[in-house]
Amino acid sequence: MTESLTLEQLNTVMQEADLLKSEQDVEQALQRLADDITARLADRMPVVYSIMNGGLVMAGRLLTKLPFALEQGYMHATRYRGETQGQAELQWQAPPSIPMTGRTVLILDDIFDEGNTLAEVVKACEQQGAEEVLTAVLVNKVHNRKNTDLKIDFVGMDVEDRYVFGCGMDYRGYWRNAPGIYAVKGL
Numbered sequence: 001m002t003e004s005l006t007l008e009q010l011n012t013v014m015q016e017a018d019l020l021k022s023e024q025d026v027e028q029a030l031q032r033l034a035d036d037i038t039a040r041l042a043d044r045m046p047v048v049y050s051i052m053n054g055g056l057v058m059a060g061r062l063l064t065k066l067p068f069a070l071e072q073g074y075m076h077a078t079r080y081r082g083e084t085q086g087q088a089e090l091q092w093q094a095p096p097s098i099p100m101t102g103r104t105v106l107i108l109d110d111i112f113d114e115g116n117t118l119a120e121v122v123k124a125c126e127q128q129g130a131e132e133v134l135t136a137v138l139v140n141k142v143h144n145r146k147n148t149d150l151k152i153d154f155v156g157m158d159v160e161d162r163y164v165f166g167c168g169m170d171y172r173g174y175w176r177n178a179p180g181i182y183a184v185k186g187l
């Protein structure tokens with residue numbers, strides 16, 4: 001693990017960051033996602049899982065825009081562990097909290113980057129007997145380094161190929177709480 005950052009360094013990261021998506025852009029993307037998800041899943045009584053930690057903010061802001069009967073759960077799988085480069089192996093910190101056998105499952109996450117996390121999570125849900133597994137992300141990072149053929153069913157916005165934070169995404173553990181989406185200077 002790299003050295004921890006001071007408050008001053010963390011404030012500098014925010015001050016120098018580029019705003020890629022404003023809070024209003026995010027809100028509009030979430031409403032579009034909610035409309036598309038509702039059109040597809042309103043009669044499916046799905047289990048909607050957020051992937052902790054990154055999926056927390058997206059899930060919180062999206063769920064109240066879904067006007068149909070659903071169950072909500074969480075799972076915690078992590079690959080970056082506070083760093084800005086992903087590790088090969090996904091670490092499960094908390095397995096899925098609600099049984100999914102025979103159910104429609106919707107997975108919510110903040111970002112589809114190299115794709116390992118969602119590819120493995122989808123595989124795990126299928127192995128646990130889900131009838132259908134769909135995925136929704138707030139942002140898709142655009143580059144040609146995807147490690148999977150997985151196609152995300154619902155994408156809020158595309159972002160450029162930089163290290164981003166805010167709306168659940170962290171910079172070395174911090175700034176998940178930022179209401180817009182920012183890119184770190186130089187990354």
Ligand SMILES: O=P(O)(O)OC[C@H]1O[C@H](OP(=O)(O)OP(=O)(O)O)[C@H](O)[C@@H]1O
Binds near residue numbers: 054082116117118
């Ligand atoms: O598409 P990938 O390259 O696999 O990256 C995307 C994943 O990385 C982040 O999680 P992270 O492992 O940082 O854990 P966190 O949610 O606790 O931040 C993010 O929340 C996604 O789950």
Ligand code: HPA
Binds near residue numbers: 111114163164
């Ligand atoms: O750009 C990113 N920012 C934050 N978390 C991430 N996890 C994968 N890519 C990113």
